[in-house]
Amino acid sequence: MIKNDSTFPRPRKLSPRCTVFDVGELLAWRDSKVVAANDQTAEPAPAAGKVHAQNSA
Numbered sequence: 001m002i003k004n005d006s007t008f009p010r011p012r013k014l015s016p017r018c019t020v021f022d023v024g025e026l027l028a029w030r031d032s033k034v035v036a037a038n039d040q041t042a043e044p045a046p047a048a049g050k051v052h053a054q055n056s057a
Contacts, residue, residue, distance in 0.1 A: 007029060007032070008029060009021055009022060009025035009026055009029055
């Protein structure tokens with residue numbers, strides 16, 4: 001949940017019923033989450049044209 005994420009940008013209260021966020025901070029936070037997710041799911045692809053030989057023992 002975003003409220004529990006300490007890296008989420010802090011809101012700025014303009015009035016009791018108006019809260020704003022810095023768009024640059026939100027975009028940077030989102031991009032860091034996307035990069036982190038991609039780093040966790042990325043697997044190295046095999047080199048093009050290479051065939052993996054199996055041991056025939």
